[in-house]
Amino acid sequence: KQWYQRRVRGRERVKADSKALTKALQKPFSFENRAAIKRSRSLSALDGESPKQQSQRFSARPFPHHLFDGEVEEKMKEEEAYRNIRLKMRAEQLLAESDLPSSMKRHALHYTDGRIRRAVQEEKEQRAHLTEEHTFSPVIRNFIPDFELLHKQEEEALARRQIAKPTTVVEPFALRTEILAECKKRAPKPPE
Secondary structure, eight states, X not given: OHHHHHHHHHHXXXXXXXXXXXXXXXXXXXXXXXXXXXXXHHHHHHHSXXXXXXXXXXXXXXXXXXXXXXXXXXXXXXXXXXXXXXXXHHHHHHHHHOOOOHHHHTTHHHHHHHHHHXXXXXXXXXXXXXXXXXXXXXXXXXXXXXXXXXXXXXXXXXXXXXXXXXXXXXXXXXXXXXXXXXXXXXXXXXXX
């Protein structure tokens, strides 16, 4: 029992020490101080920016005009032109070095001839509408056809074709159903 009482007293002592320590670390606090700070902030916000924000305002350095004078612009255009030329040369080199797929390689001439023919045809089509003199002239008839006469001629031709159709010729035949009936009578009857 004594041992238990010592333990309880020890725990109480530790609790009291920890409470005293937390009270010592606590800062004094009052709602009045907090309200005063809020009021001062709201007033400074109404006046404009706070002094802290004013000091942090961004200010850019002046633009260096010597970087973009006429020479630099010309140099950039020249580099762009050289780049385009290099790209074009590289593309042509890769095309020359490239190889057809194995399935197309077997028929390589057929594909290349077809491409050449198509290119020539497209070129002709592009030049076709550029000619100054057009050779096409429509046929203009100066008379109106007699539609009643044409209709009558068509009906007569249709009637002639219908008359010329051969008909089916009927040939005599013997059905012989009497003989079949006699054969059925002579045949042995199945057992019942």
